[in-house]
Amino acid sequence: xxxxxxxAIARKDLKEVRQNKVAWGPAIAIPLIFAIxxxxxxxxxxxxxxxxxxxxxxxxxxxLLKNLPPSIQAIFEGLKLEQMFVLYMTAFxxxxxxxxxxxxxxxxxxxxxxxxxxxxxxxxxxxxxxxTDMELFLGKVLAAVIPAILLSWxxxxxxxxxxxxxxxxxxxxxxxxxxxxxPLMFWLTxxxxxxGISATVLVSSRVRTFMEAYxxxxxLVVLVLALVVGQAxxxxxxxxxxxxxxxxxxxxxxxxxxxxxxxxxxxxSLIAKL
Amino acid sequence: MNAxxxxxxxxxxxxxxxxxxGMTFHVEQGxxxxxxxxxxxxxxxxxxxLNGILPPSEGTARVFGFDPATHxxxxxxxxxxxxxxxxxxxxxxxxxxxxxxATLQGIPExxxxxxxxxxxxxxxxxxxxxxxxxxxxxGMKQRLALARALIHKPPLLxxxxxxxxxxxxxxxxxxxxxxxxxxANGQTVVxxxxxLFEAQRLCDRVAVxxxxxxxxxxxxxxxxxxxxxxxxxxxTFHVKPSGDAAGSLKALRGVIQVSVEGEALAVQVKNEDxxxxxxxxxxxxxxxxxRVNPMDYTLEDIYFALQAGEA
Numbered sequence: 229x230x231x232x233x234x235x236a237i238a239r240k241d242l243k244e245v246r247q248n249k250v251a252w253g254p255a256i257a258i259p260l261i262f263a264i265x266x267x268x269x270x271x272x273x274x275x276x277x278x279x280x281x282x283x284x285x286x287x288x289x290x291x292l293l294k295n296l297p298p299s300i301q302a303i304f305e306g307l308k309l310e311q312m313f314v315l316y317m318t319a320f321x322x323x324x325x326x327x328x329x330x331x332x333x334x335x336x337x338x339x340x341x342x343x344x345x346x347x348x349x350x351x352x353x354x355x356x357x358x359x360t361d362m363e364l365f366l367g368k369v370l371a372a373v374i375p376a377i378l379l380s381w382x383x384x385x386x387x388x389x390x391x392x393x394x395x396x397x398x399x400x401x402x403x404x405x406x407x408x409x410x411p412l413m414f415w416l417t418x419x420x421x422x423x424g425i426s427a428t429v430l431v432s433s434r435v436r437t438f439m440e441a442y443x444x445x446x447x448l449v450v451l452v453l454a455l456v457v458g459q460a461x462x463x464x465x466x467x468x469x470x471x472x473x474x475x476x477x478x479x480x481x482x483x484x485x486x487x488x489x490x491x492x493x494x495x496x497s498l499i500a501k502l
Numbered sequence: 503m504n505a506x507x508x509x510x511x512x513x514x515x516x517x518x519x520x521x522x523x524g525m526t527f528h529v530e531q532g533x534x535x536x537x538x539x540x541x542x543x544x545x546x547x548x549x550x551x552l553n554g555i556l557p558p559s560e561g562t563a564r565v566f567g568f569d570p571a572t573h574x575x576x577x578x579x580x581x582x583x584x585x586x587x588x589x590x591x592x593x594x595x596x597x598x599x600x601x602x603x604a605t606l607q608g609i610p611e612x613x614x615x616x617x618x619x620x621x622x623x624x625x626x627x628x629x630x631x632x633x634x635x636x637x638x639x640x641g642m643k644q645r646l647a648l649a650r651a652l653i654h655k656p657p658l659l660x661x662x663x664x665x666x667x668x669x670x671x672x673x674x675x676x677x678x679x680x681x682x683x684x685x686a687n688g689q690t691v692v693x694x695x696x697x698l699f700e701a702q703r704l705c706d707r708v709a710v711x712x713x714x715x716x717x718x719x720x721x722x723x724x725x726x727x728x729x730x731x732x733x734x735x736x737x738t739f740h741v742k743p744s745g746d747a748a749g750s751l752k753a754l755r756g757v758i759q760v761s762v763e764g765e766a767l768a769v770q771v772k773n774e775d776x777x778x779x780x781x782x783x784x785x786x787x788x789x790x791x792x793r794v795n796p797m798d799y800t801l802e803d804i805y806f807a808l809q810a811g812e813a
Contacts, residue, residue, distance in 0.1 A: 244593050248593075353590070
């Protein structure tokens with residue numbers, strides 16, 4: 229395996245994607261909303277509005293807390309209503325939404341790399357290089373996965389800082405992140421990043437344009453929305469154990485998709501689609 | 503001479519279509535070899551088969567002794583390919599394009615910058631090195647694509663329609679470059695084209711193809727001789743030849759037919775070796791010769807004769 233070639237392909241793909249503003253627009257906007265606007269909104273809201281008014285809109289806090297496992301309910305004990313609201317929204321309700329980012333980042337880069345390269349008719353030159361099929365595949369996958377994970381982690385970091393600063397007036401201490409966030413960041417996020425790219429690679433053999441690939445693989449966001457709805461309705465709660473189980477399932481799906489993608493990623497098939 | 507490419511009964515079948523159908527040929531080191539044929543003749547598929555991009559359905563190929571189907575990486579490390587479309591990364595600069603392919607070709611990191619500068623200089627692109635390729639003209643893109651194909655100094659170069667879509671000046675520039683590569687560096691070149699003028703100018707030997715098959719193979723002279731075993735020579739005189747000039751020529755060994763065309767004679771001879779005897783005979787007979795023109799067949803004549811035969 230020639231890692232120099234693999235990194236060269238990954239770097240080249242990233243340089244190219246950087247120029248694709250259509251792809252990067254939403255991929256930049258959404259983290260900004262998640263990491264800055266939402267924590268500010270949910271932390272500042274109970275400090276400027278009577279919390280009873282908010283409760284009227286969102287539902288009674290006690291009812292919401294009843295859906296949580298006892299170990300999590302314990303975290304809320306002894307807190308004021310305003311603090312409960314901020315903790316519930318910032319630390320629990322928003323958590324699964326963050327999984328949109330690794331999915332989106334890896335899908336954007338993957339779609340540009342696998343389908344965009346074909347669309348721009350540059351794939352053939354790459355196929356005439358001495359890089360093996362596996363090196364080409366890995367270079368393109370790494371170009372999608374590594375930045376997706378790093379950018380997601382950067383968004384988490386910004387979110388942690390903003391959430392703590394915005395709610396400092398209420399808590400008078402640094403309280404975030406909670407332990408449930410660690411497996412979310414370091415187990416589930418990489419799994420979702422890989423899910424985004426492996427789905428995109430599979431989709432790429434059936435579509436012609438970057439936008440088609442991006443939109444199709446973007447439909448995976450439904451998975452994230454299912455987690456959000458599951459958590460909001462009390463069907464599923466993303467505690468440490470659940471995150472580890474969901475993460476393991478996603479990693480297994482990743483392994484299957486990657487296996488299928490590698491099997492299909494052959495020069496002879498790629499050239500036939502040019 | 504060593505055979506760089508050896509192809510034996512090579513075929514590639516897509517569904518019911520035999521894109522390449524039982525091709526057998528070899529290419530010697532330092533040779534410029536042409537694959538000629540109309541669109542769909544199988545030229546590009548042959549280039550892909552010889553670079554291990556496609557596996558063959560039947561037959562065998564060896565490039566530098568390697569089977570491209572199983573040792574594609576070894577083959578591609580020794581070949582450079584210029585495709586019909588430049589296939590450059592338009593969002594990257596000329597320098598970034600060359601640096602990327604230099605890395606893939608395994609050029610040591612310490613040599614890449616120097617090698618890229620050399621190629622940019624050679625192809626007169628130094629002043630635009632940092633500009634994005636999307637701002638380049640077609641001719642500049644084709645020169646950059648040629649630079650990319652040559653960045654690792656491959657001993658074997660495949661050129662697939664290298665002047666397609668270029669204006670005459672840019673096409674001339676690219677053709678001059680190809681000619682100089684073979685002459686100066688001894689590189690072996692496989693030129694896939696339907697531009698007959700270009701092929702006649704550049705190629706030592708050609709394979710004329712149609713529907714995946716080779717119709718004829720050889721040098722221009724060999725192909726002409728295969729198609730037209732006899733040669734015509736036109737002899738123009740300073741003053742009108744004597745009446746018996748034609749008659750006496752007919753008796754000469756190797757002369758097949760003589761006809762008088764004004765102040766010239768059209769002589770059909772067995773082969774070109776007979777022409778000096780004809781000239782000597784006429785001079786000895788006191789005739790005053792102004793010009794001797796053996797009839798040259800162009801590649802165009804040969805190509806259309808072969809394609810017509812195929813049709």
